[in-house]
Amino acid sequence: MNSNNSFFRKMVYLLVLMMIAVPIVWLGRPSSPGDQGGKLAQQRTEARLGQADLGAIDPASETIRLATLGLRGIAVTMLWNAANNYKKTEDWTAFQSTLEQLARLQPYFVKVWQYQAWNLSYNVSVELDNVRDRFYYVKQGIEYLMDGIGYNRDHPRLLDDLGWFTGNKVGRADEHEIYRKLYKLDEDLNPNDDPTLRDNWLASKHWYEQAVDAVDQKGQSLSTMNPTTFFDSPARSQISYAEAIEEEGIFGETAKRAWREGARLWKEYGEREMKSTDDFMIRLVDENKWKLESARLRNELDALDPGIEAKMKEEAQGQLTADQRRVWESLPATPTPDEQKWHSEAMATMDVSVAKIAARIAKDHPENAAKAQSLATRIDEANRRANLIGSNRDVANYEYWRIRCNLEQTSEALKARDLAHQAENRFAEGDPEGAMGLYEQSFVEWGKSLDQFPEMPRDSTTGGDLMEFIEDYAAVLEQLDLSLEDEEVANRFALWELLEINDQQRKFAGAIEAHKARQAGMPVPKREESESNSLINPAEAVPQ
Template sequence: MTEHGSFYRKIIYLVLIAVLLFPISQLGAPATTEDEGGRLAQLRDEYDLGQSDYGDIDPASETIRLATLGLRGVAVSMLWTKANEYKKKEDWTNFQATLEQLAKLQPYFIKFWQYQAWNLTYNVSVELDDVRDRFHYVKRGIGFLKKGITYNRDSPYLLSDLGWFIGNKIGRADERKDYRRLFKADPDFHPADRPLEQRDNWLVSRGWYETSVSAVDDKKKSLGQKNPTTFYANPGRSQINYSEAIETEGVFGEKAKSAWATAARMWKDFGNRDLKSSMGFNIRLSGVERLTEESKELEKRLGELSRTGREDALAAKRAALTAEQRAVLDGPETGLTDEQRDMRYEAQQLMRIEPADIADQIVKKSPEKVAEARRLAKKISAIRNRIRLTKNNSDVVNYEYWATRCRLEQTPEALKARDLSYAGRKVFKEDADLLEAKRLYEDSFVQWAKVLEAFPELPLDSVTGSDIMEYIEQYSTVLQQLDMSLVDEEVGRDFPLWRLVEANDNSREYEEGIRKYLGREEPPRDAAPSGVAPDETPDKTPTDEPPSNGDVEEEADEPVAGETGEEVTEDSE
């Protein structure tokens, strides 16, 4: 009986297996050119889950990974070690061969492509002496990154990095003059039908950045931990860099104006774009003014609920201070100890009035207004948080400055000023005509003064200020050759940019002229900063500004994509 039962069970199992083969074949049938396949194949195609959806499939890569028999991790570790050894020995041939082997084993590992492309482009290229050899490895690094994109199609990370390498490595390196020329002439970087004027590295960089943006917007690829603000700023910044670059090379007039007009349009579009914040709502960098007006209107309505709401809130907060805190807050700012300065700062923070504080005082006097007061206070706080977050993200990309700069550079005065400054330098360097160079520089300064007067919102110590200061230093060199100085009466009295010099004279080279022509008094030796008593340091003040990103170093040991990795956030709304 037991023997027959076992036999029957086996028959039942075989029948069930045969029955299940049909739905399994229907679900798992592979797609072909004539048939879309089973349900699983259709789902893979619909949601881009198939291996081919990541990018190209390399048969050699698949074979090598299968041949490792489950020891791929060990093989990868050994190859990484070998690559680092070859790099230390400067054995670039074997180093690159090892990278090719690693690429077969890790074709879908994004960080591998980023890191090793950075190695080739930045760290290997600088070890060579000849500029063509350096460019060769810059080109190899860019090509390596392009190969990574074939395996990881539409990766915003790799596409953005490619834009960064082509733009910043070629356009910012010390060898940028040669790199930009070699890049334009190299057919490997350009399709055959691309016009020569479109082969500028910054324009090609902009194209790759726009492709990375399209991958996110149109193909719904994830940005991951990238800050949307810096990511979406990249195309506009590349156009700005292109506009700067052609003027540096002596291209002015309508072509420069058109380049800056395009940059202004792109930057404006960027400012009007909805950017996802880490707090879940969208922000617009161009929307600060509108939000500020909305906040003021709501604050006015809150104040109308009680004329003494703010004063009552201040009185309540002051009453909550200790006697020591009130004393140090009311006392003179000078002569404080470190402990007293900390206490004063703490008291100042405690005295800050928030909309909720005003609402609390309104509720005490007029309970019937509780709902309206709370609603307005909550809305004001939310808008203030939105403004703070928007400003922080705006500061990360210096949005307001570049918006102003794009408008400024299109003016006839700015175009003429740059043309004259360039001509002055060229006459001095190539023709050694000192008097003509002096005249051209002086004419350019007249135009720059008009520009700065027309754009008072532009900080004097901005990038533009640094550019003009460089022209002034070149002018000073010309004057020295003529046995003259910017401080001389016949020169300094008509010089229109002393205030800009004052804002940018970090080396105090022009201190005498600043005192003479701006009427500044000479500060005593070891004097404290302006507005601060000698025995006092400035009070600490809270700031909503993020830390400065700083400029990316030209060479480094780690890959940098030129972007802030984390998003600027606020703690609460």
């Protein structure tokens, strides 16, 4: 009997196992050509979780991971520690070899590629003295990211980092002039020999566009990246390209096309719908639209009971105590704790918000209660959208770059930069008089260009750029025993307003005071010899 029971139990177990195996096989059946496979395989394909969907499949990587016999975590920890030790001891060969092993063990862990690429391009490169050696490790970091993208196809974070390394590390380092030349000549970084990508800024724009396309077209997630600073990157690289070629002496139609393309991309960026922190979609160009909508709705609300806001403010003012009224009308420069308290109370009492107005209309005119509450809600929504768009525009400095791209395309601005570049070369060749005339012509052209864009803040980045030209001009004047304080020179100078606003270090305080005195018909303060001579060190003024 016991023997029969044992046999029966075994048969039941076998039957249960067969019943469990059927759905497992059905769910886990792998896909093959012409067959989507089981449910798990289909969902893996839809979510792009398969290795082939993530990126390249490396047999060597798989072999190494299998060889760890389940101890991959321990192996990875040991390799990270070894990499950090090699970095501290500046054993760059062993460091790079260790990074390769880490990449083989964790090819789909994005942070590996990010962290170690940054180490190579930013941390290791600065430890070397020779500029070509430094560029070699900058290049290694860029190529490391490219390898990471091979394993993590269409990953927006890695593509965005690649755009940053290619653009900012190559184009903004202290050695950027040499780096840009080395980048153009490097065949490893330009395997397709595309002339439009041999410039690091255009290559940077290309990678940023790939990152944007991964989000827009391929459904990749932005994760924690800020949409405002993510989507503006292609336009910023194009703008940086325009700045770079002008710095290198390329002007005319080529520079104009570069700025025109920057303006186009910046306009597209402003018109793009982006998810906001409040989860609704915004466009940077819509700030004024929502402000106008708020004003229109407010007029509708006021029309339900004309004069209600003024009436409520008058009533609120009547509720203030004598102390509250005093500090509300004029808060002392250094208020006491009591005065601060009274001021806060007065401000709260005098705050006649849209919600309060709607509630008052609902109380005084019950027939308009629903409409008043609806209008108040819509006004708050419009204000919230306008304020959120405004804060995002500030983050991107949207308005400045919109104006800047248009200003730089003008014939006057193009000519002004060309003249300043010629002046710099003329001074380096030992012709200060020729350089002085070219700088003065440049300033006249800059004045004409800025007059076309009065909305451009004079204390913006453009003002800072022009201050560099003015300081170079001052060095030229110093060589000729002249100064901006001299009346003859001052009369030819065309950027006094901009100079006064941007002279934060007061290098030209004496010249500005003298100019103001002449404008007012007053005696010009005497120029102190020591002060004028301290403006520019003659040794520093000699071209190197």
